[in-house]
Amino acid sequence: MTTSDTAATQSPAASRRRGGQRGTKVRRQRVRAAWLFLVPMLVTLVLVAGWPLVRTFYFSFTDASLANTGGASFIGFENYLVYYQGAWYGLLTDPAWWQSVWNTLFFSAVSVSLETVFGIIVALILNAEFKGRMLVRAAVLIPWAIPTIVSAKMWAWMLNDQFGIINHLLMTIGVIDSPLAWTADADLSMWAVIIVDVWKTIPFVALLVLAALQMLPQDCYEAAEVDGIHPVKVFFRVTLPLITPALLVAVIFRLLDALRVFDVIYVLTSNSTNTMTMSIYARQQLVEFQDVGYGSAASTLLFLIIALVTVIYLYLGRRQLGGEA
Incomplete structure (x- = not known):
């Protein structure tokens, strides 16, 4: 064979x-x-x-100082919480820490929500057919291309209560009667920071959403147009479910950035307790107070909070995508 x-x-x-x-x-x-x-x-x-x-985790359990990190002694959880002479001390009992946690969560929730809504609107506009669309697309990316420190300093001048252009314009059109201290007023400083952050990062969300819109099948929209379905209903029933995966990616990246925000807030309001975030609080303890152990404990809790929020968001996003599938 x-x-x-x-x-x-x-x-x-x-x-x-x-x-x-x-x-x-x-x-x-x-x-x-x-x-x-x-x-x-x-x-x-x-x-x-x-x-x-790993070193940050280790220093959070020591009494290390900026001048002597090598001679630090292990003190356990005293930087986090300790009972001493009838009272509780530590990071978990510090009102300034919990204020920074609240500021961070509030800033993240509001700024990311606004960026998502306006990012979708901008992406829908850029996805439409009109003359000069490519030029408009390039112009929209300018805020995202500007370094954060530069844009924050630029907005600090624009929001200045003495010679800022924002107050001048608002007073010219009659919205306000006197200049506002946008970055110094306790009621306005957080909103001023949010406005600056939203202005800078809308292009990032819009770019990701626009990429998703460019890949959508056109036959769905042609069928909806033939059936006479209202464009708003088409958006919520067709467009939004199809771009949800890209939108989840944009939101998780922005959420991570917002939770660890430092530069834009520090440039605009420095160490103000009204806008102090967890990153600024940790920096204050590490650099200004030179308490490496206490500052490392704050940095460790910041890391754990970000990890927890990320895991929860990814779990909920996966469940939503799984339910739609």
Whole structure:
């Protein structure tokens, strides 16, 4: 019997086994190649992010100071909470810390919500057909391209209560009678910071949503137009569900940035308790008060809060996508 006759008489099951073995071998080779490409990035990530994070965790359980980090002593959870001479002390009993937590959550919730709504509106406008669309798309990205420190300083001048252009315009059109101290007034400072952050980051959300809109199938909209369905109903029934995955990505990135916000608020209002976030609080303890142990405890809680919020958001987003599927 020839070789071709032998191959022809083999069972289909044997052929499938050989094919499965070859597929498994190729799959293993691809996995090994993927890990070879990932190892340099993982090593860099451990050195750049992992090691400082571990040291921060360690310092949060010590009495380290900025002048003497090497001679720190282990004190357990005293930086977080300790009962001493009939009273509780520590980070968890500090009203300034809890005020910074509230400021951070409020800032994140309001700014990300506004950025999402306005980002979708801008993306829908940019997705429409009109003359000069490419020029408008390029212009919309300018706020996002400007460095945060530069845009914050620019807005600080514009919001100045003595010579700022914002007060001048509002007084010209009769909205206000006297200049407002946008960054110094306790009732206005947080909203001033939110306005600046929303102005800068709307293009980021709009860009991701616009990319999702460009990939939507047009037959759905053609059928809706033929049936005479109102555009608003088409948006909520067709467009919004289809762009939800991209929208979830945009929101999670913005939420992570908002929870650890530092630069824009510090430039506009410095250490004001009305706008102090968890990052600014940790920086104040570490640098100005030179208490590395206490500041590391604040940084550790900041990390845990961000991780918790991220996990909850991803879980809820996965459930929503799973329910729609």
